[in-house]
Amino acid sequence: MPAKAPATATSPLAARLLGDLVGIVGAENVLHDREELLVYECDGFTINKKVPDVVVFPTSTEQVVAIVKLCNRLDVPFVPRGAGTSLAGGTLAVGGGVMICLTRMNRILEVNTRDRYAIVEPGVVNVWLTRALTGRGFHYAPDPSSQTACTIGGNVATNSGGPHTLKYGVTVNHVRGVRLVLPDGTVADVGGVTADPPGYDLAGLVVGSEGTFGVVTRVTVGLTRDPEAGRTLLGVFDSVEAATETVSGIIAAGIVPAALEMLDNLMIRAVEQAFGFGFPTDAGAVLIIEVDGLDVGLDREARDIARIVEARGGRVERSITWRTRKEPEYVAIWKSRKSAFGAIGRLSPTFCTQDGVVPRTRLPDILRFIEGVSRRHGIRIANVFHAGDGNIHPILLFDEADAAQVASVLQASHEILDECIRLGGSVTGEHGIGVEKMALMPRLFAPEDLAAMVAIRQGLNPDGRCSPSKMLPTGGHCIERSAPGRRSSA
């Protein structure tokens, strides 16, 4: 990708930085033409947009250090970015400046199955690591739906989950250490290869910090042993209520499924149209219920699950018995689930994937509420989500060319997230705060709690040049307070 240099399409700030940046990373690793930059104006949250002045693609920690030091010297904001699949504007270049895109730091540096870790650069695509482990008896557990595109660096930024979070945990449970270029250009290695090293758990702090503590240039992750076998059941229900009651029933029975995913009727039809897996398009909802572990216990668990499904008026339409996650029927059902967001493209030109959490037992309440919101605002809303975690993903369909629809979608999102808080949940399960939900933080946290976060941020990012105006409502932002839902203090 050769750098182009039509001066008129390059911002004055970019022009000022260009010589130094080209000196650091080479001309082939710098974008500054406005047209080329358009790709970087937003992530998966398409409602807020801002073109950065320049995008650089470093290939080493040393280059990242040099870029960050340059930004400090010239007082320019910078923001790291992976594949841009994030959904809350976490990579938005809010104040313009330099976007540090890590997709060319994409090597798997070490795989050690004996001590069960791998060391990767941040631009390694999530699924590459599991592919590199094929046949060695291990995999990398966090598996976001976007795993064929999203990067492990991006997963670290947002503490990504996925369908198998219910049993295997989120990204923070699998990151042992990171190499971090701090906002002042210092390099720190936090955490390490062994689990739970001494000192503050800075690796845990960096995971989920959405790039506000610096640029991660290396990640050490734990590897998870492949289960001996599994059963993946497709439960079919007349209504969303029956499906959510089944979720509670399974958990209450003491079963910990590897995954427990729900799709509602609108979602089923979109997915079926796109992939033809064989979902019943007249069902009110389906559940994908997976258990894994020692083969010997699984048939009994599958039978127990079937009984619980039937007790709620549902039926088990498929039951896939697998030894590896490569078996065709297994691949097909999960492809349908994980590509659900893509399938939505058939229903609507634009959509907004929301992310909220409620206590699992309140799933029926929030789904009823979402139905009401859909009716009230005249917006179609599809639902596909991690039912076992109480982590909902209503997908609001709209046309971004229609300003009234955009306003309705924002209002509807707001109402849904408000209701999540009211029900005792939160405004994001895994997509992060980004710019989208920053204004909601004071609804979730007391001023003292936010102040503690700000104090930490100022300790590590005192000048605020690194990922400004993200995650925490600080500086010029107005902190609004609201009694319900905020946690009490003292």
Place this chain on the structure above:
Amino acid sequence: MPAKAPATATSPLAARLLGDLVGIVGAENVLHDREELLVYECDGFTINKKVPDVVVFPTSTEQVVAIVKLCNRLDVPFVPRGAGTSLAGGTLAVGGGVMICLTRMNRILEVNTRDRYAIVEPGVVNVWLTRALTGRGFHYAPDPSSQTACTIGGNVATNSGGPHTLKYGVTVNHVRGVRLVLPDGTVADVGGVTADPPGYDLAGLVVGSEGTFGVVTRVTVGLTRDPEAGRTLLGVFDSVEAATETVSGIIAAGIVPAALEMLDNLMIRAVEQAFGFGFPTDAGAVLIIEVDGLDVGLDREARDIARIVEARGGRVERSITWRTRKEPEYVAIWKSRKSAFGAIGRLSPTFCTQDGVVPRTRLPDILRFIEGVSRRHGIRIANVFHAGDGNIHPILLFDEADAAQVASVLQASHEILDECIRLGGSVTGEHGIGVEKMALMPRLFAPEDLAAMVAIRQGLNPDGRCSPSKMLPTGGHCIERSAPGRRSSA
């Protein structure tokens, strides 16, 4: 415990604080007489001692806030303490001042098995929570050997592990949120009831921070479902080598035991003398190997383990089949293991329990090294440890009245920890840094890594009055550097 007031036995600083402290917590909750304070001069690490000027026992968050604000007003250092079972001087009142003892904040405030959490005050003794859950199908997973005495607040401070850490993780994996009185007296609620809430993972940061970020006054922990059943095997070996090779063999076979504990011959004899469980006193080493989960898979796992034990020349002497952890034989074997430190009292008037970590595969190397250290310094060393985690606990026996022996123990400890670093491990698995191991931190971390930790600490504890001179070598401390073992940077 009425406050006594013989003026001569009260320090001038205590005298200055007394009126205010009595006003905050009442006279019955203040100790200031030098004799009464002696109990608080050290924790389980008996080599460094320092009597605080005054010990207070608050009974509410409000009282803690008032104490902390008083300390700030008068520029007096303060340090929180639980039961004082810590082993690295983490609760030592290094600079004197006020010790805030949380043992009277000992209520279990809420147990919610539906959403699987409990809210407790920090002075709740670890085992009380599991006892409160008896018959409800849940327990609190972290189970340090000291669990009948240590407090959950202390567990939070040191990120305690225990025999079942191998499968169930350490304290940080079970803490969802804490109420924290920050060093300036502000109250923050970090984390929450749901797992992985938005914002920085401050709860994760507080766990393991050894009181350097403030005083925890409330802890929300996750509850773990009781396993359906288990098998606990006693493997007997001629040598420590055969036992450690068995550990590697079990893990390599893909079995994740709930616990995998080793006792060497000296330890076996001490424990057998104390409890008479029936350990073979002529064995070179024994392994306690536990698996749990669905009953249906356990017999096969137990058979696989027995085969691995026998392949290394060992034999399985006991095999306990259990449905609950209340069964007498189960209770007896674990009582023997967990009271091992107490049993040591029969061998020696004083002992120092060390704590180090090596990659599991290097266990034979470190144990041979410890044997050499023992011979070279003429110090008896017993070994009992979490073999599955590579977390060793050599117990060095000595007489504290003999200054030469004390010096030898310190030197021997130093050599063992050095070797742990050289083998790719670290200087503490679960006891923390405290004051004992502060000087070793620069051996484990590069200056940049320590600087990042210091920046965080200064963000939350800018005046350094809270738990001064703990964990991080800052201020007047000399940072020595050493090439081997430190992690690389950039």
